[in-house]
Amino acid sequence: MSDGPRDFHLEQFLPYLVHRVGSRLADGFGDRFAEAGVSLQEWRIIAVLYEYGPQAMGDIARRTSINASTMTRLIGGMERRGLVKRERPVANQRSVFVRLLEDGRRTVEDIIPDVIAYEADLSACFSEAELRTFKSLLAKMFHSLTGERENDGADRLAG
């Protein structure tokens, strides 16, 4: 028995549920990054560089979900501060590769213990199994949204 639009309930709406968790998570990071001299977005960038190595602006943008013009600006700032370095690969001079400099690496490694602790806090309400399930559902959803064929956690980018 349908009653039209009333079939819809925010409380059960997936994007709503994800968004509010995402917001709280971001808030929760609080000023842990500020202490290390980077913003949340900048952390995302250097974490991606740390994890996946030197890569083109576009790849970082995709992996961090940061838009291209914002990327340019953020990388610009971090380059000025000596955290990363931009260089055009000889092979393809229209792309711009970015790599983590020593200072950048140190910043990441400085922050990592905090984020590990943060995640431990977050995860406290879950059992091991729940946590694994949760992460795998998030990964599955992401890959489905990306239109990628599923590949169990490997995060190969298209192209």
Add this chain to the structure above:
Amino acid sequence: MSDGPRDFHLEQFLPYLVHRVGSRLADGFGDRFAEAGVSLQEWRIIAVLYEYGPQAMGDIARRTSINASTMTRLIGGMERRGLVKRERPVANQRSVFVRLLEDGRRTVEDIIPDVIAYEADLSACFSEAELRTFKSLLAKMFHSLTGERENDGADRLAG
């Protein structure tokens, strides 16, 4: 066997997983709201008003994860456009209650079929059971982040 910061892997980091799904979800909405004449944030607001009825600015802010100054501006804009109305309750004149006007209600109901369809798309990669689990884990995480005692989906706000 630990090897220091290398214990950290972005691919398994909860906030990273949530953030990238959240971004894709938001992108996926595309211009469905634009067609109806509202932004994503505005949709969030009128959806909350539709679901939970008239309420104070602060409550909407909490429920939508939108910051207070942004709220003031967005409600201002929607009031000018005749979607909502602000009024100070006699009982407590420092709060400002907002209620959905007929135009606002119509806008929500206009959008709802689209978001239902959108969610159906999203959910296609999950079984019924997975979807239920996923939502309940998201709710659990949220309530844990909020420091609320668990109450199985009821979204009572503190205060």
Add this chain to the structure above:
DNA sequence: TTCATTTGCTTTCATATGAAAATATTTCAT
């Protein structure tokens, strides 16, 4: 080769954002 198209990044520009200050109301202690 030459020109048109695509790809990848940057710049510009107009808008959206949040932190902190300002304002107004209510509550609390005296």
Add this chain to the structure above:
DNA sequence: ATGAAATATTTTCATATGAAAGCAAATGAA
């Protein structure tokens, strides 16, 4: 009652953001 503190919203201000335009390199077609 009276002043101090707390609560709720708005305003100000400095910054962050994304869309679209601009530019440069690479690719493809004739």
